[in-house]
Amino acid sequence: MPESPVVIIGRSSSHFTRVATLFAAELGLPWTLEVVPRLLSHDPADFGGHPALKLPTLITQGAPVYGAENICRKLTALAGRAGDPTLVLPEHVHDDTARNAQELIWVAMSAQVSMRLLKPGEEPPTPYLLKTQAGLRGALAWLDARLDDTLAALPTPRQVSVLEVTLLCLVDHLRFLPTFPLDAYPRLLAFADAQGQRESAQRTVFHFDPRPPRDPR
Ligand SMILES: N[C@@H](CCC(=O)N[C@@H](CS)C(=O)NCC(=O)O)C(=O)O
Structure with missing residues (x-):
């Protein structure tokens, strides 16, 4: 388990973001949500550095993981459950x-x-x-x-x-x-x-x- 909460950049009103946060909750991983302030921003920094200006982005150990599916995959690894068939x-x-x-x-x-x-x-x-x-x-x-x-x-x-x-x-x-x-x-x-x-x-x-x-x- 990571020592500090993982950071998910997204919105509580976003269904792609909720896929990531719900998966974190299932895995018992603490997370903090950093809210994307302007959905129509052209600045990747507003999206955790996402070059295509999408949310969510997961930041772990200073590095970004883009997209809900990738984030679910990364979260299983962070929870020490990579390869768990359940x-x-x-x-x-x-x-x-x-x-x-x-x-x-x-x-x-x-x-x-x-x-x-x-x-x-x-x-x-x-x-x-x-x-x-x-x-x-x-x-x-x-x-x-x-x-x-x-x-x-x-x-x-x-x-x-x-x-x-x-x-x-x-x-x-x-x-x-x-x-x-x-x-x-x-x-x-x-x-x-x-x-x-x-x-x-x-x-x-x-x-x-x-x-x-x-x-x-
Ligand atoms: N393939 C991405 C899609 C993410 C996506 O489309 N997110 C929406 C928010 S729910 C978004 O970024 N919308 C802003 C936009 O499309 O400009 C994923 O799986 O996370």
Whole structure:
């Protein structure tokens, strides 16, 4: 275990950030969140040095790790549990349905970011954004229809999987910052309700961090 808390640069309202903090909570790793002050900043320093201006970034031993999936992988190592088969990372999933599900979850998470970065005043949305929303709905429908098969294909026994954590964060974020009704995805909603009971989920509930008053995002 690291002697001091790991530093995660992100936001408590960000679903990619929550993947990292929830995984840290699952592993019992103390973390501190450094809040990205301006989401539309062009300064990598605002994102922990992330050259592509994205969050989250993990800083450990002075070095950055970019992206939620990489951070989960690094956290398992920091917790002294690299190779523990009960911590299911994407490389431990060998079933095509579950692999496709993981891909669609990442795509849907990015689509949700695009939808949320549209200012209300910028509507009507561009054709590309409309396509993004259609793709998000398509991904959710696919995931809802195949949820049981997907979960059944994950390795067991397991404490936690990146797939389940990302799916919880995706669905919960769509409820936290709604872009359209979710009634068409009852299995995903039930899954998020159940996963949301985990202590790690309760400790990382979405909320807005204090931020400069002139930044509406
Ligand atoms: N591949 C990255 C994606 C991260 C991402 O898109 N994060 C969002 C926040 S939830 C972001 O940085 N949005 C700001 C932007 O896209 O400009 C990961 O897995 O962490």
